[in-house]
Amino acid sequence: MTSPQNVGLGELIISRHPEDILVAYGLGSCLGIGMFDPVARVAGLLHAVLPESSNGDGSSSKYVTSGIKNLIEGMVKAGANQSRLVTRMAGGANMLVCVSLSQAFEIGSRNINAAHRTLQQFNLRLAAEEVGGNVGRTVKLYVVTGKLTVRMVGGIEHEL
């Protein structure tokens, strides 16, 4: 019996329960960053909203930079080994394609850059990513296998 766990805006969920499926529904400019330790069988999914804090609130999982840090710490606390973490991410779309608006709000691209930068700081390499464009995505992380899937509107779920 599978059990979907909704990972809301600015949240992260870490699970060791094989029946759990961690889901971030309808990501636009937000990023879904999934981590899995195949030995300890621990999985975690972050739903980050903005690249980084502008007012000094550097601990919230709402931000890509602090969210990744929180995710790694949470994974290690749950028994994972940082060096074994398999990291995948999806999202970071630039939803506004109107010329006059898009440049001002390239939050998606900024989120992706912040994620690349932060993962590098923690010496974590991305196993796979499906980011950018201007379409929304739903991301699912299956705790039982560590499989991460992506689905776009009107599309079918595919493994990343």
Next chain:
Amino acid sequence: MSEIIEKFDQNFITYVQKIAREGMYNAAVGFATMLGERLTVTEPVLKIIPYSEIPDLLGGLEAEAVGIYLRAEGSIPSQFMLILPFQKAKELVDLLMDQPEGTTQQLGSLERSALAEVGNLTGTFFMNTVATLTHTELRPTPPAVMVDMVGAIMDIIVATSGEVGENVMMLQASFELNNRQVQADLWIIPDATSLNQFVPRSKA
């Protein structure tokens, strides 16, 4: 955000309802000019609801919807998002293009243009009314139309306002043309900053 929620008192809602009514009335006049026929907009109802409840009202975060987004520049920078469930958007296109109900199956460039015009007229006339009543200057940007998951469309508001889990203003209205009616829940979601600036001015 708590400071702003407190300001959603009855006086404020009544005031904004008045603005909304005038704004929608003006929008209907604009539509009628565009269509060459009389289009009416029933009295809009303004509600304050938690942002987190919007997805449920639109069929869930993954449900397909149409978002029409405008920004206003000027003395009260603000942003407005009109979100329609996909089915309602198609009905509205049929109504606007004077086609039998069910004609529109996909939203191509023509249909998106029609919906952009809905956003343009509704948003622009709404903003003009706000500007007139509050003695401020607002310049709306051209609308951007998105067809995507509800969650992805809503990300724009969260990403640009930087806020999560706040209350928003929702405007419900029906468009009626030649005895055909489309109930469209139009969501006007001002960002926290602009609302903060708007409230003191509106009560002044």
